[in-house]
Amino acid sequence: MSTAEDIDQTVAARRNGFMVRPSLSESHSSVAVSGSAIRRFLAFVGPGYLVATGYMDPGNWATAIAGGSKFGMALLFVAVLSSVMAIILQALSARLAIGTGLDLAQACRSRFPRSASFVLWLIAEAAIVATDLAEVIGTAIGLQLLFGIPMAIGVLITALDVFLVLALQNLGFRKLEAFVVALLIVIALAFAGQLILAQPSIAAIARGLIPTVDLATNPEMLYIALGILGATVMPHNLYLHSGVVLTRQIGPTAPQKREAIRFAVWDSTIALCFALLINGSILILAGAAFYAKGQTEVAELQDAHRLIAPMLGTALAAHLFGIALLACGMNSTVTATLAGQIVMEGFVDIRVSPVVRRLITRGLALIPAAGVTIWAGEALTGKLLVLSQVALSLALPFAVVPLVWFTASRKMLGELVAPRALSAAAIAIAILIIGLNVKLLADIAMG
Numbered sequence: 295m296s297t298a299e300d301i302d303q304t305v306a307a308r309r310n311g312f313m314v315r316p317s318l319s320e321s322h323s324s325v326a327v328s329g330s331a332i333r334r335f336l337a338f339v340g341p342g343y344l345v346a347t348g349y350m351d352p353g354n355w356a357t358a359i360a361g362g363s364k365f366g367m368a369l370l371f372v373a374v375l376s377s378v379m380a381i382i383l384q385a386l387s388a389r390l391a392i393g394t395g396l397d398l399a400q401a402c403r404s405r406f407p408r409s410a411s412f413v414l415w416l417i418a419e420a421a422i423v424a425t426d427l428a429e430v431i432g433t434a435i436g437l438q439l440l441f442g443i444p445m446a447i448g449v450l451i452t453a454l455d456v457f458l459v460l461a462l463q464n465l466g467f468r469k470l471e472a473f474v475v476a477l478l479i480v481i482a483l484a485f486a487g488q489l490i491l492a493q494p495s496i497a498a499i500a501r502g503l504i505p506t507v508d509l510a511t512n513p514e515m516l517y518i519a520l521g522i523l524g525a526t527v528m529p530h531n532l533y534l535h536s537g538v539v540l541t542r543q544i545g546p547t548a549p550q551k552r553e554a555i556r557f558a559v560w561d562s563t564i565a566l567c568f569a570l571l572i573n574g575s576i577l578i579l580a581g582a583a584f585y586a587k588g589q590t591e592v593a594e595l596q597d598a599h600r601l602i603a604p605m606l607g608t609a610l611a612a613h614l615f616g617i618a619l620l621a622c623g624m625n626s627t628v629t630a631t632l633a634g635q636i637v638m639e640g641f642v643d644i645r646v647s648p649v650v651r652r653l654i655t656r657g658l659a660l661i662p663a664a665g666v667t668i669w670a671g672e673a674l675t676g677k678l679l680v681l682s683q684v685a686l687s688l689a690l691p692f693a694v695v696p697l698v699w700f701t702a703s704r705k706m707l708g709e710l711v712a713p714r715a716l717s718a719a720a721i722a723i724a725i726l727i728i729g730l731n732v733k734l735l736a737d738i739a740m741g
Contacts, residue, residue, distance in 0.1 A: 317397050317639040318632065321467040321541045327554070338557035340471035341538040342565030344629050345384055347474055348531045349377070349569035350481065351425070351626035352432020355576055355595060355619065357521035362580025363592035365515060367494075367502025370577055372519045374503060377570040379723045380527045381563050383694060386701045386712060386720055387535040388558035392544055392551050393710035394700075397536040398693065399640025401700050414692055415641035421529040421689040422634050424682040429630060431678065433623030435595045439616035452623075462628065467541050474628055477621040478568070484618035485575040491606045494582035502581070513737040520687045520734050523727070528686055529693040530633040535562065537636035548709055555710065583611075595619065688731055694724045 316322035327337040361369040391397055396404065399418070403411045434448030443451070462470040508515050544554045583605045584592045592598050599619075603612040638644050700706045702717040712720070 315639075315643065316540065317400065317537045317636045318541065319639075320463070323541065323543045324467055325542045327543050327545075334553070335557045335560065338539075338542055338554065338561050340468065340475075340561070341388075341535060341541070341558065342384075342562035343475050343478060343568075344471060344538055344632070345531050345535045345562055346565040346569040347478065347622075347625040347629045348425070348528045348534070349380065349566060350478075350572040350576075351622055352428045352435070352595070352619065354522075354573055355432065355622065356428070357518060358573060358576035359580045359584075359592060359595065359598050361518045361522060362577040363584035363598075364518065364590055365508075366581040366585040367498045367578065368506050368508065369515070369519055369522060370499065370502030370574060371505045372509070372522050373573050373577055374570065375505075376523050376527055377566055377573065379523075379726075380531075381566050382716065382719055382723060383527060383532060383697065384535050384562045384566065385559045386697050386716070387532045388539050388562060389555050389707070389710065389712055390697060390701050391536040391539045392554045392558060393707040395540070397540065397636055397640050398533050398697055398700075399537075399637050401536075401706070402696050403641055403643075405700070405706075406696075411641060414696070415637065417689050417692045418529060418533060418637045418641065419634075421686055421693075422630060422637060424685045424689070425528060425530055425626070425630050425633075427678070427682045429623050429626040432595070432619060433627070435599075436616055436620030436623050439596070439599050439612070440620060452627075458624070458627065467538075470628065474625050477625045480621045481572060481618045481625075482568070484614040484621075485572060485579070487614050488579055488602075488606070488611050489575055489582075491608060491611050492579055492582040494578045495586070498581065498586075499578060502577075516730070516734060516737065517684065520730055521684050523687050523690075523730070527690060527694075527727070529689050530630065530637070532693045532697055533636050533640070534629060534633040537640070538632060551710055684734070687727070687734075691724060691728050691731065694720075694727060698724055 325337055325340075327334050358373070361372075387398060390401060394401060399415070402414050406414070430449055430452050433452045434443075434445050437443040437448040437451065438445055462473055509519055510516075539558050542554065542558075544551060579602075580592065580598070583602055584590070584598070587605055589601060589605070592601060599612055599615050602615055603609045605611075698717065698720040701712040701720070704711045
């Protein structure tokens with residue numbers, strides 16, 4: 295069997311006058327794919343759960359709690375629609391990587407002029423900083439809720455998580471994936487316990503699955519809905535998936551690649567359905583614990599933690615809330631680090647230590663997080679979280695449009711080009727995202 299180094303040499307190819315080197319080179323093609331069909335599928339299980347982590351990070355919590363407390367279950371449809379959109383786009387992300395051997399950042403660099411590629415890189419980096427901002431605040435809040443550590447100190451402590459990521463990467467990519475899955479199980483159990491305590495109305499949940507015209511007439515609802523969209527279909531996840539799926543040893547033939555695409559799509563679809571259950575649980579919990587009991591202005595995670603115990607009648611709910619939040623923050627740290635490495639190496643081919651890369655990104659996120667916490671107080675952290683997720687929604691088209699374009703191109707993917715129906719659905723998603731963002735910007739411009 296070929297070594298990872300041999301495969302790296304094979305993958306490297308000259309495109310548009312520059313040499314493409316694999317991103318995440320230390321893990322590229324490091325996971326063997328062999329044996330029976332079940333064993334081959336199991337070899338592809340993992341990347342989808344790394345991606346799913348981004349769909350339930352602290353930014354999701356902020357938007358879901360704000361939406362659930364303000365509008366009850368009415369935005370549950372948005373969470374479901376966002377997850378369906380995410381499943382389609384992540385499937386295209388895996389197809390692009392397996393079909394071309396390039397992650398999304400590398401594909402942009404190989405196909406677009408240098409100036410356009412540079413702008414896309416800056417937007418992607420800004421999106422990762424916004425993602426990191428949510429993780430910094432969420433993790434710091436989790437530390438405060440569980441251990442009483444002041445927010446300002448907690449924000450600074452989060453800078454040390456770079457060493458956790460480095461240790462996990464040194465253990466091997468499968469160990470890193472196992473760590474993420476273990477924390478996802480903790481999060482799921484915590485929310486299952488909280489929902490049992492909340493006893494939400496099944497009828498209200500069913501009504502929330504029906505779209506409402508208020509999205510088009512209520513700017514505040516649209517703002518939070520776009521926050522849910524940005525927190526669910528996150529730009530960095532498209533880059534992440536296209537990079538981490540290449541940690542598998544994918545065969546060179548078309549049948550082997552088609553099988554790899556199928557297995558990778560199954561992996562991400564199952565994982566994102568799991569993420570939808572978590573996201574939906576957060577919104578349902580907020581609707582049942584706050585909106586149904588008259589608490590319609592719960593926008594801060596600290597307030598949610600403080601109120602959830604008396605609302606549900608037990609301190610256990612608050613402890614479960616804090617544990618799940620801290621687990622989400624730790625998980626998101628891992629995936630944001632990997633996404634940042636893929637974006638930097640793919641767009642500009644800058645190879646730096648993961649520690650250095652993580653410290654740079656985390657440092658940029660620490661500035662607004664520490665500033666808001668120290669000077670404006672903890673009361674504004676929830677608003678900053680929601681704003682960061684809306685910023686992700688505004689950055690999303692700059693990742694989605696190239697992805698849809700590449701996967702619909704026979705020149706890029708040959709016989710592995712996306713089916714027309716899938717491309718049509720992805721185009722509709724891109725148009726919807728752009729249209730909602732334009733509507734939001736128009737509402738802001740009109741005050």
